[in-house]
Every structure is written in structure tokens, then in C-alpha cells.
Amino acid sequence: MPELPEVETTCRGIAPHLIGQRIIKPVVRHPRLRWPVPPELINILPGRVVTSVTRRSKYLLIDTDRGTLILHLGMSGSLRVLPSHTSPGKHDHFDLALESGQCLRLTDPRRFGAVLWTTDPLETHPLLNRLGPEPLGAEFSGDYLHAASRSRKVAVKTLLMDSHVVVGVGNIYANEALHLAHIHPLRLAHRIGKSHYDQLAKAVVTVLEQAITAGGTTLRDFSGVDGRPGYFKQQLRVYGRAGQPCHDCSAPISLLRLSGRATYFCPGCQRQ
DNA sequence: CCGGACGCCTGTCGGC
């Protein structure tokens, strides 16, 4: 599912439809997502006004005058803005009906997504308070990665996908960034030097920014707020390309499994 | 503390 570029695309897409809107009511069709949808939303949300829509990691934060709605898209989730009367499909589990006559609709076949509510400061929320820095923020750099990796005896790809180290980098973009940086995904994190981490940090930023520009990557489920897919799939360097030639050196892309996740790399460009 | 496996769900695809 959605990694940072897809969530960012969603955030930018829904924000103008939500900000300043008064919420009529939530519609909970399937309360059993990753965690139960809080039943009290039925009483709390009507009448609330959306004050901002932001993203932290892969969480969407819909701030209101009385608290914050936290949405996560899991593996297969997407959000659309539709006329409120649009009849729901099988996997349309949650709506936020707005005064504008439109609704924000969560579709999520696998139901790994989440709809949560908090009135506490976000930095204290258990899902948010241990997250690493944003990869597109000022804190993230080669220096940072180098420092964060010194005691980590894991594969560098595993480090990159650890949300306590840096958020938003999932399986697709970890594979892509390592290829762009010419680093083998199995190299041990603590044995990689600073200059390589400089390259890696730059590659992460480049890949994520290019993916956001393309509206994200659609493999199957993901769509933007208008229902259109993301177009970054056409620019993927290694992900899903096992056996196909590397665009840089023509060697066939290799596939292995790391912590159960498909790991693609070029044996020519990314030496162990 | 650290690393790795598991489980939550449904849909799709390839092999037989």
C-alpha cells in the first residue's frame, strides 16, 4: 500500500475539500479495521469543523476544533471525496459526511487501515510518539542515518524501513532508493560508511519527491482522491522487475526475500 | 535492548 508519496498525494488531494468544512456525521459501515473504529465518533464528530489536514509518517491527521481524527491506509486503503449520496461499495468502510454535500470515503479491502480519534497532544499519542524524522524534513541526512546505524546489525534495507529510524519508506521505495544509491540491500547497516549514507539519504529524498510528483505508485488498489491512479510505476527502477534488465547496466534484476519482503536489486550496480 | 517471525484481512495470480 501506500507509502509516504501515496499518503502525501492523498493528503494534498483531500485537504481543500475538508478544510473549513463542518462535519455532518461519520458513517461507520465496518468498525473492525486494524483497530476498532471508536464508537464515540458518532457522538463527537457531528458539528466539528476541520481546521487542518496534515500528514505525519503514513498517518493522515484531520484536525478539528475538538480533537484529531487519525487515518491510516494500511496496505490497501485509499480515500476519495464523493457526493455524500454515492452508494457505497463492498469495501467502503467509513465516510465523513460534510456540510458541502460531499463525503470523505475510506475504501480498504484488506482492512489493515485505521480510523482513530485523539484529544491529546499528537506527540504523546502511542502510535506517533516514537516515530523517526520525516525523510523530506531538515533532520534527515546522511549524517543522521550514519549515526542512527552505528549499533544496528541489520540489513540496510531493514534499517531504512524501520519507522523508528525514518518514517514513510516502505518496501517499494526502500528498494528504489538503494538502487539509486548503488547500495546492496543486504549490506549490514553498521558497516556502511558515511559517504554511502550521504548517497542513500539523497536517493531517498529524490525517489520520494519524484514519486510525489507522479502522484504515487499504483500497483493495484491505490488511487488518488479523484480516483485516478499514481503514475510512478512507470519510473520504477527495480521493484517488480525481477529478471528484466537494469536501466543503468543491463544486468538482470535479482529478487530475494528479506524479512519476508520481496527485495529487488541489480547485482551489477549494487555490490554486496 | 535487539532482531525476526507472526498475525491481522481480502483479493489475485500461477500452477496443477
Next chain:
DNA sequence: TGCCGACAGGCGTCCG
């Protein structure tokens, strides 16, 4: 055509 296992963009929890 049907069945069955493997696999899919995430991530908290548990266990050694």
C-alpha cells in the same frame, strides 16, 4: 474450469 498455496504497498506484538 476449479482448487490451493503463495504473495501483496504496513506495522504492533510477541518471543528468544
